[in-house]
Amino acid sequence: MILNRRHFLLLLGASVGSLTLEGCALAQNNPSPQNTSTAAPSPTEKSQAPSYAIALPPLPYGYDALEPHIDAETMRFHHDKHHATYVNNLNAALDKHPQLKGKTVEQMLQNLDGIPADIRNIVRNNGGGHVNHKMFWEIMKPKGGSEPTGALAAAIAENFGSFADFKNKFNTEGGKRFGSGWVWLVRDKDGKLEVVSTANQDSPISAGKYPIMGNDVWEHAYYLKYQNKRADYLEAWWNVLNWNEINKRFEQASKIA
Structure with missing residues (x-):
């Protein structure tokens, strides 16, 4: 595509x-x-x-x-x-x-x-x-969490095998980003979903990829509560996700011809 x-x-x-x-x-x-x-x-x-x-x-x-x-x-x-x-x-x-x-x-x-x-x-x-x-x-909200539904859930299963596999890959990529940066779920130029990380404040937009969701792994995003335990922060973050908003972003991404 x-x-x-x-x-x-x-x-x-x-x-x-x-x-x-x-x-x-x-x-x-x-x-x-x-x-x-x-x-x-x-x-x-x-x-x-x-x-x-x-x-x-x-x-x-x-x-x-x-x-x-x-x-x-x-x-x-x-x-x-x-x-x-x-x-x-x-x-x-x-x-x-x-x-x-x-x-x-x-x-x-x-x-x-x-x-x-x-x-x-x-x-x-x-x-x-x-x-x-x-x-x-x-893409965050109070009392969030759970899992995606509908077309996004199907696309995640198709591209990653299961939601659990996707979540594990997302957390792994976020955990191994050296220094400051972000971990993303993006839609690439061919319409495929990918998990990628970027350094500093680089946006996937600059690489021609559509950001569907992303987590900030700069230390300022978590250090007061989690100190050096980035993995704990990455795991906790899934409890505040606003899947309605993320689903909307996926729907918009899916309209790209």
Whole structure:
């Protein structure tokens, strides 16, 4: 199956919920009434924020909603500090090249060679960090877990043998990622599901692969609770998965021609 680049980008915009740079207000200026996880910016910050700035999305649940599997303090600094820093760094870089404001972050990651050299690594690292984390918050929920259903369950069985085999492969790949990075379930250019890992904040999008789900294995994602026991974190993470959202991402991926 040949990946249609235009269709790929359109679907990324639909499933990842990408924000175009033009016309996007900062999330802090219009927070969700159900979430107070992000502090409002100061008047100075508001006045300096460009109208096309990339937004830091609010968490779709409270800091403590994923306990006991992911603790509130980790969620607080992971979202409010780490993700916010990626957003701020990306916006600062894009201020230097306003011609990019009509592109989504996913489009920039899909064609990094087309990004000006002076900000290419910033977009790769911080744009990847933003997109990766936006997905990360969305595919988790309180009282999650269980197993996928429907077409995704069938595809996992076809590609990996069983859900148990898939889960084991996913955890193994996440555990052996040296240093910082992510472990992913992706759809490749031929329509096959793969488990892969990437370094740092690299996105599978840059390799032409569609990220269906991914787990953050940077130490900041788990160290307060699990210390050096990454395997324990990887196992616990399955208890907070939002399979409804992951199924939606798979459905979007499956529409790629």
